[in-house]
Amino acid sequence: DSGVTQTPKHLITATGQRVTLRCSPRSGDLSVYWYQQSLDQGLQFLIHYYNGEERAKGNILERFSAQQFPDLHSELNLSSLELGDSALYFCASSVAASSGGELFFGEGSRLTVL
């Protein structure tokens, strides 16, 4: 158990819809990272928040947005969903703003868009 909690574990929805994925980092961790894992794209970095502020953006689509709240949990919002958005979405956390790469991952939220 990494200490990172993601909900929901599974989500099935239709094209055009909007979903919200939630992540609670490990106790004491200030950084939250979001990754997308799909068969064709592999593990792609989406976005990084540190103590409520956006620190880095990766390959995140404009239809996607994220935020980190004062209690440090984070939400990833995916809108106008397309079939290609079906993937496993991981949240990871670390103590520092720049972890050097040692991240603690949740078990992921599997999104299926029909």
Add this chain to the structure above:
Amino acid sequence: AQSVTQLGSHVSVSEGALVLLRCNYSSSVPPYLFWYVQYPNQGLQLLLKYTTGATLVKGINGFEAEFKKSETSFHLTKPSAHMSDAAEYFCAVSERTGGRRALTFGSGTRLQVQP
């Protein structure tokens, strides 16, 4: 810009045989290097990491990796495979740019262990 190449998307070994998973990286500055493992239906967990110092690093579950700067490699090895090692393994590189470190993952290698 940094990148990671994992040679072989699938590797199959017999139980008790040597495990060798290959990773090559490109980085314009001294990198930090990592191996993560993903068991079925789970998130990634850190196996081992290299930051500075000794180039042979030992991780959990009997795995180790050696940083070879001249070959830009960070191959993962285990002397004797166990059935429980079946998983997907990701090599990752972290490079400091603009005061921040960005982590880039390879495409992963799925390890099968045959009885």
